[in-house]
Amino acid sequence: MKTAESRRVRDLVYGTFVAEGRAPSIAELARLTNTDASRVRNTLAELAEAHALVLSHDADTVRMAHPFSAAPMAFVLTPRDGHDDRRWWGGCAWDSFGISAALGLDVQIDTACPQCGARISFASGPGTPPPAELAVRFPRPAVQWWDDVVATCTMIRMFCNTDHAERWTLDHAPETGYIADAVTVWRLAGPWYGDRVHPDFQPHTREHNQQLLEDVGLTGPFWRLP
Ligand SMILES: [Zn+2]
Ligand SMILES: [Zn+2]
Structure with a gap:
């Protein structure tokens, strides 16, 4: 800056x-x-x-x-501490974990599965991974994320499981995107967003962020940052 x-x-x-x-x-x-x-x-x-x-x-x-959104998107975050009356819109599945990481806060995350419409609600936090069966679909490769980053976030949704994410892809955008398990995305969000609201935050270099993706096994052309 x-x-x-x-x-x-x-x-x-x-x-x-x-x-x-x-x-x-x-x-x-x-x-x-x-x-x-x-x-x-x-x-x-x-x-x-x-x-x-x-x-x-x-x-x-x-x-x-990022990871904050000023307008409603598909995720709502509520602190697990009932005395904390703050609320946040999660821009996407990744951002939702990112808000929890940035704030060092245990939250309840509420969303809905795009495939079946089922409500998905679970606790997550810096030391609390999401339920293992949940899946996250990334709509487009990393090189395209910032072409329209709001649209990208809008489409990084959470599904009940990998099967629902695969069926949604088949019906709406065959042979596109990448389906990761939610725990992988949670592990990525920690170091990606954990320092975002520190007073001494410095923007990560491209190389640093590429390493963070690699560290959680997100490798190959889809994950190559521009
Ligand atoms: Zn579902
Ligand atoms: Zn996002």
């Missing part, structure tokens, strides 16, 4: 997601950084260019700051 100012805006976006499950508005960011809206827009554009966050189609609001 180029300047202290862009770092400050980035940290405010993440801080608001952590505390309130939402993105701050441009007006809020202008007030909190003691500057004006056009300057905030420029900083947000710079951050989006660096893939540090994702803006809405009209670039007038933050849409995602």
Whole structure:
């Protein structure tokens, strides 16, 4: 991140997601950084260019700051601690594990199987893997993820099991995607997102992230980062 100012805006976006499950508005960011809206827009554009966050189609609001989403997607996260009334939208299966990893928090994850519509609800956390039978389907190879990252996340869904993920693929997008077990995705999300809201976070290099994929056995052309 180029300047202290862009770092400050980035940290405010993440801080608001952590505390309130939402993105701050441009007006809020202008007030909190003691500057004006056009300057905030420029900083947000710079951050989006660096893939540090994702803006809405009209670039007038933050849409995602991975693993957080500002708008409802297929996953809802609730802290296991009943006194903690925060909630988050999980952008995808991977991001849902990522939020738990970034916050170091045990959560209940709620979603639905795209194939059969069954509700899927389970506890997960930094030391608590998801149920072994759950499967996660990645729609497109890593090289294409950021062509439209919101669409990519929207399609990284969780299924009851591998069979349901395979049947869905056959019906909707034959011979595409990659089906992983949820525990593998959970293991990936820990180191991928675990440092995301640390005060001293530094963006991972491509090589670092490629190694994280390899470490959990996600190798080959599908997983080659751009
Ligand atoms: Zn199912
Ligand atoms: Zn995602």
